[in-house]
Amino acid sequence: MDYASGENELKNWIIAETGFNPDYLGKCEAMMALGNGYLGLRSATEESYVGEVRNLFVAGTFNRFDEYEVTELPNGADITRMDIRINGKRFSLENGKIRKYKRMLNLKTGELTRHIRWVSPRGEELEFVFRRFVSLNNLHCIGMRAEITAMNQDMEVSIESGINGQLTNTGVQHFHEGEKRIFEKKYLQLIQTTTQSKIDFVVNTVHQYRVDGKEVDGEPKMVIDRRKVVLIQDIKLNRGQKLVVEKISNVYTSRDKEYDHGDYSLEVLRKDALFNLKSECKKGYEGLLQESIKKWEEVWEKYSICIDSLQDFDQLAIRFAHYHLVIMTPAHDHRMGIGAKGLSGEGYKGHSFWDTEIYILPFFTYTDPQIARKLLEYRYHTIDGARKKAKENGYEGAMYPWESAWKDDGEVTPVWGAVDIVTGKATKIWSGFIEKHISSDIAFALWQYYMITGDEDFMEKYGYEMLFEIAKFWASCLEWSEEKKEYHINDVIGPDEYKEHVNNNAFTNYMAHWTISKAIDYYHVVKEKKPEVYGRLNVLLGLDEAYRHWISKVDKIYLPQPRQEDLVIPQDDTYLQKEIIDLTEYKNQKHVGSIFRDYNLEQVNNIQVSKQADTLILFYLLENLFTKDIKRANWNYYEPKTLHDSSLSLSIHSILACDLDDLELAYSLFERAARIDLGPNMKSSDHGIHAAALGGIWQGVVCGFGGVRMLNGELRIDPKLPKEWSRLEFPIEWRGNRLHIVVTKDKEKQRLYITRMSNHDNAQAITLEVRGRKYTFKERLMVNL
């Protein structure tokens, strides 16, 4: 991979692949994925290779193959494959000679290009320029363009291209065969319906073939096959001539907000979709691309972060994170969540985890709170599933699913995972049953959103109800210990998934306690100040009774305390008694999960080893509860035992290292966090990019080095630039105000500049804390750090 391809105004905007390697197709397919939050298009190449994964996902279109598997985002029909034949032989970079090769994703424009000069084994030399984008303007639209130039001789070129619904999700077919049509000998249409959720997909495509600007004569051969409709166009190219193929496609589904209503008619949907294609394709590839680029310009205007670093890569990494955060997020529809792999791969089946609330949401909350609100509304949308899950597990309130899909689906975590090397059976996945902390993660995120935005409307409509229901859930989870005279939370998995069935996981207990405490606080608020909300929720949730429970229990919840001898907070009741082994072999490995080559999960359960940040996350989320000494002691204890086998780990550790003033370590952890997808491991992104890790990059910059934190409802900005950085510039939104933050460093002298970008006439002053001191300003603030 090459990240230095961009020059001048494109510097640090270009992700490039400079050589073709058929062993590592997944890396660029995922890293260079295209999308717009409505749809995600994995960047498999036009020509086909063994090992490729072609994915077209439309957010929210979940389907369940059968009763033995969980629902997942189905892989829609492919429109990216083009079989190109030169004098009858299939073009493939696996044979012949590659004279030039460069594939580039332009993060600024969202356009993917490939430049290839290739000599076939028969000696035909050609130049190819492939271009492709998914429109940020028309969410349904996908543009493709191929330029093929005959360099050294006349040749017959044949292009087979269309719509192919023979694809699956790793073998699972989510669609009925459907209807295949060709209109006016050029508009191809495939209509397929998902097998269980009965969502209609309408995929249309149209081609234009030109040689040296002149439209090609001769009708293509039309082929309707099983789940497939394609055209085969034969073209004679003289030496030096250039063939340009433009392929404009679109995708609509009956889950689209505009169609998902009682009067839905497939006939209307397919007509609209075809009409849209017919009118869009008149603009041509270039016209459609320009419309999309305009939307990207608005994005960069709003999100842009500038880093002056000795390493250009840092600037590129934050742009990469922004790019993917945009294309993975269904900002258009509050009924949908973000998948753990975005829309870039089949990994985690399109399901949403706590990754959204703890790793990704802060970016939106601080930068584009309207989208953050939609993502939280998605959780409200699924609250009935959470209530159902609570009831099924013998609890009250809302027990949010560990993995979440469509609103009615409830818990969708698969039950069986990878091989157990000892028994030879698949390992049981317990997260869906006992990884309970996600409910407080959601409560925390909505409170964070509320504090940062001040969005009362959200709280009244959704937020309070969620908070109270989650508090009810936790209250019902508490188990009284007669011996200790306190409430325990038993049999859970904490963030560290290498410890299953533990009691009193510190993170879980603290967050449950926090949730109930906040519910108590807000019970008073609504009762006193929002009688309408109080009345409604009291009827719906039995608020008064719930409150009595909370009050009676909250102070008796066991919160694991630092040990006297070394200030270490036990991760759970038994962690500190487990065996300590030499972890050198497994820490900082190229491949995550390397410990499972030697131990099965049961054995790993009995070793003091953590998959990821667990107790330490408390110091980030509930920062004020712990002293620096406690933080440092626990850091020293847990960091060496943490394998970072989850992509949710390094960014948090980097931020905490900032908090602990170890900037060198913070930067080196940030470097690793920023390379979870971008780094040299060519297989790590095969199943899709790491959505949480990308949110983690943003948090590492803004909350780590930028020092931004919301603490008890107050803004704190405590920037600490690493030695590699001389300047950091980023925007945040605070209570409806857009702030432009600049941190500069000159010979270790750091300065913080804050400019309020929004200008209301009688805007209130903004108060914040910097380096332990409070500041208040109206328009501009400068602080010497």
Added chain:
Amino acid sequence: MDYASGENELKNWIIAETGFNPDYLGKCEAMMALGNGYLGLRSATEESYVGEVRNLFVAGTFNRFDEYEVTELPNGADITRMDIRINGKRFSLENGKIRKYKRMLNLKTGELTRHIRWVSPRGEELEFVFRRFVSLNNLHCIGMRAEITAMNQDMEVSIESGINGQLTNTGVQHFHEGEKRIFEKKYLQLIQTTTQSKIDFVVNTVHQYRVDGKEVDGEPKMVIDRRKVVLIQDIKLNRGQKLVVEKISNVYTSRDKEYDHGDYSLEVLRKDALFNLKSECKKGYEGLLQESIKKWEEVWEKYSICIDSLQDFDQLAIRFAHYHLVIMTPAHDHRMGIGAKGLSGEGYKGHSFWDTEIYILPFFTYTDPQIARKLLEYRYHTIDGARKKAKENGYEGAMYPWESAWKDDGEVTPVWGAVDIVTGKATKIWSGFIEKHISSDIAFALWQYYMITGDEDFMEKYGYEMLFEIAKFWASCLEWSEEKKEYHINDVIGPDEYKEHVNNNAFTNYMAHWTISKAIDYYHVVKEKKPEVYGRLNVLLGLDEAYRHWISKVDKIYLPQPRQEDLVIPQDDTYLQKEIIDLTEYKNQKHVGSIFRDYNLEQVNNIQVSKQADTLILFYLLENLFTKDIKRANWNYYEPKTLHDSSLSLSIHSILACDLDDLELAYSLFERAARIDLGPNMKSSDHGIHAAALGGIWQGVVCGFGGVRMLNGELRIDPKLPKEWSRLEFPIEWRGNRLHIVVTKDKEKQRLYITRMSNHDNAQAITLEVRGRKYTFKERLMVNL
């Protein structure tokens, strides 16, 4: 393709591919398919290529994906793929340099081998010998063996191999995910159940890795993935060392006769299957292969045909036909039919057509009548489906499905086919509704079987019932024409599928008339001689009443007569009035169906053009009904209008040319018929071999040039060798006697020798007709022709 690879005792036994061409993978995958009638294994290569089709079919295990598609033979989990990495790079013949390449199917032993010498793009040079067979001895067992020799340097070799259930039928997944297990770190097991028919598949596999004869140290990496369980074994090969991987697999299903009963238990099935694998794998690849070869020796002993021809290919072609007829036929189980593509591809979904009765069955009836009986019992097995179809269509008796699968399935012809180039929609397939002649084809075949074998037991148990039910069906189809005062059969498709919705297709009417006539004859026989059968069937079928119908209608069925002016029998009521166009462009084309590039089916319907032999087949099946003059007149009329776009056409035309004494034409048609799969068209077998065409090769030899015919229950042998042949030797069975037939030719003087091979002490004399004269003999007969 090279058919001259075999030398000495292997002469004309070897089908070879001498160069690797990734554009034509399907050709050898199908032509070199392995199998044993229980299972069929398409011969995709160990390493994977774009465009490959990996198929493992188990006969009779039909499953229906959803209500919109018809049932089909599901593609079972793959055990053939092996990903071989040399120093981390995947072995693929698409790159690097191929120094030597030969793939061979040995028809005599059923073993498939590939010898490759290859230099990787990095300069590593290796020799590969891949071998593979499907056991004819243990029907569940598949043996594979790979030899990999490091020729020029030390290298790391890694082998990823196991069981992969991610495959589909062109995108359709027929299995639930199922259970994946690894026993004793070496026996891999995948258990999957079909989604609708709920058939359990148990697939097991085990590997052995040896370097220079010594077992490899070091455990393989175990991987359990979605629908997949594989091992990855890393091996260090020093220069000159040879790695041998043996992979023994087996497949069992709950449809196996032994398990398909009320007490079925999956636990027993999986245990038996694993036990079988464990004990079989001890014999090693070589031991298992030898057991299979012994069974093949028995086959060749029984079926062998010798042709002394100027063209060696003729001998090879008949062996090729025999080989495939063996591996495609579920001789082990009377509940199953033969698929139109055997078990060698997804084409026609594993369904049985009239191909079986008219094209394939004669081979078994004359050569291995026990198998012929089983295939006819399959039709009896499906008679309830045929009754249901009759009822649904408003008829009586048994209306056999045009496409047939499992007994309960009834009609399984898909309703939609290829693109209509005019409307851009899929074309409706009418065969399942109105291609009625299959019912009389079945009646004819069972009568033929009865006449040739004299198997009274079959007739009493199954044959009469089928014959009477089919006759009832036809009687109920007859429509009275007031104008003509005769019975018509309207709105049918005859054998020529380019004419839909025609009235009084000659073939259909004659065969219906024949069926009812035969039913009348046998009504008298059973009534007089088989009171038990008569009694039972009279109750079951209302035989007496049916008989009254037959008698009242049979003589009034319209049988199209030769036109006075030219003796042409109208193919149907309107054929001769349709437009005549110049067909040169479409006849004898490399690609069948080329007429559809210019016309849609509706237009083709209005042209005097036939897809395949139609009226002319009557002259083969009901030979005695027509004079030679009529035959010749119709030949001259219809042959030029027949495109042979069906693989069911050329062999019949070749036989008729024999009958008309045009041996030159007969031989040239035979040559083409024998090349439907073996010929130079590299795409024609992509969806599987042409089962009917292979039966046609046998009939071309034995019934065409060999002149064998059963006429009115009498044996006739009228050999006519083409000028290229000097000797033809073949076996037939006649009424329980095995006859060895030799035809020799010396300077146009032909002789026929017949030897009775079976020797009962008081065997009856055999009577037959040769060149219009009757002969009777007990042990040997010689006739100068």
